[in-house]
Amino acid sequence: MGQLDPGAHREVSTPTSDKGSPRTLGEASDFVGTVVDHSALKVNQTGIVATVLVAFAGSALYQPLLVLIPLLAIVLVLGTFAPRLALFKQLYFKVLKPRGIVKPRPVQDRPEPHNFAQGLGGVFLAVASIFLIPLPVIGLALSLLVAVLAFVNLAFGYCLGCQIFFQLERRGVLKPS
Numbered sequence: 001m002g003q004l005d006p007g008a009h010r011e012v013s014t015p016t017s018d019k020g021s022p023r024t025l026g027e028a029s030d031f032v033g034t035v036v037d038h039s040a041l042k043v044n045q046t047g048i049v050a051t052v053l054v055a056f057a058g059s060a061l062y063q064p065l066l067v068l069i070p071l072l073a074i075v076l077v078l079g080t081f082a083p084r085l086a087l088f089k090q091l092y093f094k095v096l097k098p099r100g101i102v103k104p105r106p107v108q109d110r111p112e113p114h115n116f117a118q119g120l121g122g123v124f125l126a127v128a129s130i131f132l133i134p135l136p137v138i139g140l141a142l143s144l145l146v147a148v149l150a151f152v153n154l155a156f157g158y159c160l161g162c163q164i165f166f167q168l169e170r171r172g173v174l175k176p177s
Contacts, residue, residue, distance in 0.1 A: 034108070034109065034110060034111065035106045035107065035108055035109070036106070036107055036108075036109040036110070036111050036114065037092075037104050037105060037106055037107075038105040038106075038107045038109070039092060039097070039102050039103065039104050039105045040089045040092045040093065041089075041114055041153075042102075042105075042154055043088050043089065043091060043092040043096060043102060044079075044086065044088040044089050044092075044118065045150040045151070045153050045154040046088070046154060047087070047088030047091070048072065048076070048088070048121065048146065048147060048150040049147045049150050049151050049154065051068050051072045052068075052069070052072065052143050052144065052146060052147035052150075053147060054068060055067075055068035055069050055072075055143065056140055056143065056144060056147075059140075066132050066136075066139075069125055069128055069129050069132060069139065069143050070125070070126070070129035070132075072122075072125055073122050073123075073125035073126040073128070073129055074122075075087045075088075075122075076118050076119065076121050076122030076125065077119060077122035077123065077126065079118060079122075080115050080116075080118050080119035080122060081119075086118075110177065112165065112177050113159065113161070113162035113165040113166060114159070114161075114162060116161055116162070116164070116165040116174075117153075117159050117160070117161020117162050117164075117165065118161070120161045120164065121146045121149070121150065121161065124142055124145065124146050125142070125143060125146055127142060128140070128141075128142035128143045128146070149161070
């Protein structure tokens with residue numbers, strides 16, 4: 001079995017040697033899992049929802065709060081390619097987990113679908129940022145879409161970005177990891 005504690009600053013541990021059941025229906029049956037701390041994912045989703053809601057609601061009173069949308073886009077895209085730059089996950093690993101505020105929840109899972117979903121959210125927020133000045137309704141709608149999808153994942157465990165990843169992988173657009 002792989003280690004259950006991925007370390008202080010890592011979302012993913014070593015691969016497990018046991019064949020596990022896939023997390024989502026339709027995945028390969030010979031899935032060899034990696035342990036992913038789902039608490040880090042939940043903190044990340046909470047940060048996304050909170051940031052977009054503060055930007056959306058707060059902008060009615062103070063327009064400059066909309067700058068949170070492009071900043072969040074940068075954080076998500078950078079965190080997708082460099083996990084040490086994933087702000088909300090680092091908050092979990094460096095503050096919340098060590099103090100026992102949020103307990104770890106290791107799950108046999110693959111990190112790639114979650115990273116893809118995070119990157120996709122970052123891209124949508126980047127596009128939203130472009131629209132915030134000329135067409136704020138479109139920019140805010142795209143931002144709220146990202147927040148709603150993060151909330152659906154947080155509350156119900158359904159990750160649309162992960163499903164897109166699996167479909168792209170199944171069709172050969174993405175290489176299986």
